[in-house]
Amino acid sequence: MSDPTTQLTVLFMPESAHGPTNQCIGIGKVLLDRGHKVVFAAERSWEGKLAPLGFVEALVDLAPPDPGATDEAAGQFWIDFINETSPEFRKPTLEQLASFVQPTYQALIDGARYAEPQLKAIIEEHRPDVLVEDNVVAFPALVTSGAPFVRIVSCNPLEIRGPGIAPVFSGYAAADPSGWEPFLAEFDRTHQETWEAFNAWVQEQGAPPLPARDFVHTSEVANLYVFPEELDYTDARPLGATWHRMDSSLRETDAEWEMPDSFAARPEGAALIYLSLGSLGGADIELLQRLIDVLGTTEHRVVVSMGPRADEIRLTANMVGDAIVPQTKIIPQVDLVITHGGNNTTTESLHFGKPMIVLPLFWDQYDNAQRVDETGYGVRLSTYGFTDDELLGAVERLLADTELRARAAATGEAIRSRGGLRVGADVIERVGLDHVRGRG
Incomplete structure (x- = not known):
């Protein structure tokens, strides 16, 4: 061309x-x-x-x-x-x-x-x-x-x-x-x-x-x-x-991300999860902190995009994070994405074949959350109404669903080829x- x-x-x-x-x-x-x-x-x-x-x-x-x-x-x-x-x-x-x-x-x-x-x-x-x-x-x-x-x-x-x-x-x-x-x-x-x-x-x-x-x-x-x-x-x-x-429209300008040794050597059965509420949603630290605290009760390892109030966020022992992280380099390495449903994160997650838990906040995020849920690539949860058991249950269900994970991986391969x-x-x-x- x-x-x-x-x-x-x-x-x-x-x-x-x-x-x-x-x-x-x-x-x-x-x-x-x-x-x-x-x-x-x-x-x-x-x-x-x-x-x-x-x-x-x-x-x-x-x-x-x-x-x-x-x-x-x-x-x-x-x-x-x-x-x-x-x-x-x-x-x-x-x-x-x-x-x-x-x-x-x-x-x-x-x-x-x-x-x-x-x-x-x-x-x-x-x-x-x-x-x-x-x-x-x-x-x-x-x-x-x-x-x-x-x-x-x-x-x-x-x-x-x-x-x-x-x-x-x-x-x-x-x-x-x-x-x-x-x-x-x-x-x-x-x-x-x-x-x-x-x-x-x-x-x-x-x-x-x-x-x-x-x-x-x-x-x-x-x-x-x-x-x-x-x-x-x-x-x-x-x-x-x-x-x-x-x-997908995957920018190629993000810096590389190296997985911490403790994450690479995590216990058998412990997954790697990426958590992000986006550049704006991360400012809702009450919501972000609650998600962190609930995920902190698991054996999984979590990478957190901490957002503009990072200095007010308390990560648990099974987590690493920063105010801004190289998302396109992290998602390929994780097993599950927990997101607000922004169009970039949604398309980037599927680009790499990753199932999602979506907690929409505003604008088209509700539409993305609904579409992910109704096409079977993840779960939509009530952003402010979810219970701890609902979140943890969704995490374990998606991680254990081998059929979904295989379908998502195949979809990611097809998207990348296009x-x-x-x-x-x-x-x-x-x-x-x-x-x-x-x-x-």
């Missing part, structure tokens, strides 16, 4: 969260290795983290800069966010539409509005041949530049709406559609005014109207989504020819090369 005579300039605009940015880093590194220039119009908190990987940092602010802000202050923002918001995660997903999902969309919209002139200036400076957006709200500058844009969906693909599938953010079962219409009606009730105002502003910037219920454009040229075929919904909701599935990272890079590269050749 790569044309050694043509160097493209590819601009990525990922959501500021770790999941979308990390998966864009994965694709971007492939394009970089092919000789293309890769520009990241990422949120400013990524400053200094992308350039060492070879990318051009063209960062944007999503709100007025705070002159007194520091890295510590940025980290404290997310700690405060989880502390203030975590009570919402205990509500049914239907109730979260008004109290969490709509305010989150509004905050993202405010960021898009603020970033628009900055993004236009970045595009004017770098003149990208193809623009890539991995976000859940539109940035009009990406679709009005004159160059083609590619959309990436790095959340659960229920975000690509259609008949025959459960509503995104609901966590509802595929086999029981009874709650689907009431959920969509409540989504419309709580989001319609926000959508109408944003849609009007998007068109004022010269961009096309937004699709109904969607806050982001779909590309007419090419769209990507990150989700394994084995979990996908395409049997119930087929997708058009512009959509391309990346079964090379999702390079599928995504190929699509973006083709779009860019077609544009350059057409221009010439």
Whole structure:
């Protein structure tokens, strides 16, 4: 696919969260290795983290800069966010539409509005041949530049709406559609005014109207989504020819991880488990500490991604961990993953053929948890309602299920053979090369 005579300039605009940015880093590194220039119009908190990987940092602010802000202050923002918001995660997903999902969309919209002139200036400076957006709200500058844009969906693909599938953010079962219409009606009730105002502003910037219920454009040229075929919904909701599935998007930039000698020499029957609630969920230290304490009663060895409040977490004797760990190097070595159900962790776990216990916190994590459970690759537990016996029982059941472990391993091998990272890079590269050749 790569044309050694043509160097493209590819601009990525990922959501500021770790999941979308990390998966864009994965694709971007492939394009970089092919000789293309890769520009990241990422949120400013990524400053200094992308350039060492070879990318051009063209960062944007999503709100007025705070002159007194520091890295510590940025980290404290997310700690405060989880502390203030975590009570919402205990509500049914239907109730979260008004109290969490709509305010989150509004905050993202405010960021898009603020970033628009900055993004236009970045595009004017770098003149990208193809623009890539991995976000859940539109940035009009990406679709009005004159160059083609590619959309990436790095959340659960229920975000690509259609008949025959459960509503995104609901966590509802595929086999029981009874709650689907009431959920969509409540989504419309709580989001319609926000959508109408944003849609009007998007068109004022010269961009096309937004699709109904969607806050982001779909590309007419090419769209990507990150989700394994084995979990996908395409049997119930087929997708058009512009959509391309990346079964996984495994970044290749994580540092190596060496298993401690005590873990390698663990007693017979003791498994190795990876525990992570993600970059945000880890700030809910009451939940994380409870999981640690319960798992601390077992003979298993546990690697813990401790999150932004790591200094407040007490690991037990059978554990090691750090605030940030090289997840893609750890998962291949473990027997089981206990996760919040973020799309990166879900797809990475299945990429390596690992069963999961999923305790969702917010957004599409409910959908991933439900899909893992109903396809038989793991167990969904009530995040704040599980009992100690439920968690421990799920751990032992999944570890003892040799049929599941063999099926998961075979699925992981199939996913790895499909090379999702390079599928995504190929699509973006083709779009860019077609544009350059057409221009010439």
